[in-house]
Amino acid sequence: MTALQSIAALAAAAGIEPTLATASALAPLAEERRRCRGARDLDAYSRLVERDPTELAALLRLVTVPETWAYRYPASFEWLRGFIAARPGRPFRALSVPCATGTEPLTIAAAALSCGLAPALVTVLAIDASPEAIEAATEARFGSLAVRGGLPPWSAPWLSTDGSGRLHADAVTCACVEFRLGAAPEALRVLPAASFDAVFCRNLAIYLADAPRRAIGEELDRVLAPDGALFLGHAERPSHFGLERGFTGSTPEDPSTFAFMRRAARAVPEAAPIPTLPTKLAHAPRTAPPAPRAGGNHPAPAPAPRTALDEARAAADRGHLAHALELAERLRSGGDARIELLELLGTIHMALGNDARAEEVLRQAVYLDPANSEALIQLGVLAERRGDAAMSARYRARAAGGRA
Numbered sequence: 001m002t003a004l005q006s007i008a009a010l011a012a013a014a015g016i017e018p019t020l021a022t023a024s025a026l027a028p029l030a031e032e033r034r035r036c037r038g039a040r041d042l043d044a045y046s047r048l049v050e051r052d053p054t055e056l057a058a059l060l061r062l063v064t065v066p067e068t069w070a071y072r073y074p075a076s077f078e079w080l081r082g083f084i085a086a087r088p089g090r091p092f093r094a095l096s097v098p099c100a101t102g103t104e105p106l107t108i109a110a111a112a113l114s115c116g117l118a119p120a121l122v123t124v125l126a127i128d129a130s131p132e133a134i135e136a137a138t139e140a141r142f143g144s145l146a147v148r149g150g151l152p153p154w155s156a157p158w159l160s161t162d163g164s165g166r167l168h169a170d171a172v173t174c175a176c177v178e179f180r181l182g183a184a185p186e187a188l189r190v191l192p193a194a195s196f197d198a199v200f201c202r203n204l205a206i207y208l209a210d211a212p213r214r215a216i217g218e219e220l221d222r223v224l225a226p227d228g229a230l231f232l233g234h235a236e237r238p239s240h241f242g243l244e245r246g247f248t249g250s251t252p253e254d255p256s257t258f259a260f261m262r263r264a265a266r267a268v269p270e271a272a273p274i275p276t277l278p279t280k281l282a283h284a285p286r287t288a289p290p291a292p293r294a295g296g297n298h299p300a301p302a303p304a305p306r307t308a309l310d311e312a313r314a315a316a317d318r319g320h321l322a323h324a325l326e327l328a329e330r331l332r333s334g335g336d337a338r339i340e341l342l343e344l345l346g347t348i349h350m351a352l353g354n355d356a357r358a359e360e361v362l363r364q365a366v367y368l369d370p371a372n373s374e375a376l377i378q379l380g381v382l383a384e385r386r387g388d389a390a391m392s393a394r395y396r397a398r399a400a401g402g403r404a
């Protein structure tokens with residue numbers, strides 16, 4: 001057995017998805033770690049991985065990159081706000097696993113606060129297996145890629161950007177989130193049953209083999225309240241967690257919410273009108289009494305003027321992919337070569353199953369911005385889909401170099 005084959009066997013035994021746990025897929029990642037640890041050659045590095053579980057964990061963290069950003073999959077958060085607003089006065093408890101560097105749980109907290117819930121009623125437990133990611137999250141250290149494509153008007157003051165476009169999380173928002181180091185499924189087993197109204201488990205299943213996915217699925221099912229909502233990543237479905245019998249899409253007419261509910265609970269009220277909050281509540285202490293629902297005398301912030309790119313993105317977020325594609329292609333044929341447009345086109349083509357076209361535009365994005373981790377991750381997914389695990393790993397390794 002070669003050094004890479006024994007590393008691949010260890011990765012497979014640790015539950016990594018089979019196409020990612022191969023010698024060729026792991027070669028660039030093992031090489032990166034070998035250099036980092038100063039091992040003489042791959043044989044020496046493979047012996048290190050064998051005897052040191054923390055090194056194996058460090059290698060696997062290059063496979064499951066802590067790639068994340070605020071307000072990722074906007075339609076999920078818009079739907080979440082409707083879900084929260086439909087349960088007035090009830091506390092809102094959410095789980096975000098994996099939370100990576102923290103922007104996902106903070107967006108969840110911001111969404112709940114923006115609906116008028118008192119901070120004391122909002123709790124988000126955020127778990128990730130990466131010590132570095134949890135440390136960055138706890139210290140609210142956000143990279144320049146923590147915001148992509150902007151934040152919605154309702155996010156302020158809970159989440160905002162500073163003058164240089166960096167993410168800023170309000171102290172009240174941060175206080176709603178507890179970060180915890182831990183790996184699923186073990187870290188979920190200690191949580192009480194039915195204890196969360198929303199469970200976010202986005203972009204983890206894509207990296208895992210069937211058995212760990214199912215073990216995690218069992219825990220997600222157990223900790224989610226009977227009328228709770230389960231949020232997955234764009235390429236994930238309840239069936240990946242063995243939950244296809246119990247769950248169904250929350251909004252079949254808009255699959256881009258990536259939100260699922262128990263079949264028995266689909267009668268949950270449709271999105272209720274969402275109040276806006278007086279700005280001064282932004283600094284209410286965590287123990288404040290329930291915030292009054294804001295009346296009509298607190299107008300929502302004026303929406304920013306919508307550009308053609310915003311229109312295309314909004315259409316894509318609503319799941320109107322053909323229309324989104326038409327708008328985006330029109331911009332592109334007019335000579336618009338902005339990276340955001342190329343990323344959007346890539347995402348739309350991927351959702352439509354036009355993988356070759358998606359790859360073409362995403363490669364253009366990476367040509368213009370070689371460290372564009374979103375495009376690199378998408379290219380990794382596309383390479384994986386066409387069975388090129390080695391290429392997929394190379395894209396992931398490159399993406400890991402420019403994480404959010």
Ligand SMILES: C[S@@+](CC[C@H](N)C(=O)[O-])C[C@H]1O[C@@H](n2cnc3c(N)ncnc32)[C@H](O)[C@@H]1O
Pocket residue numbers: 061064065066067068069072097098099100101104127128129130133182183184185201202203204233
């Ligand atoms: C791509 S990020 C997903 C972050 C976020 N949910 C999102 O979609 O934006 C994947 C994260 O999974 C974490 N991870 C990998 N295996 C895990 C496990 N078994 N339990 C918890 N976190 C894990 C990694 O450390 C990484 O931060």
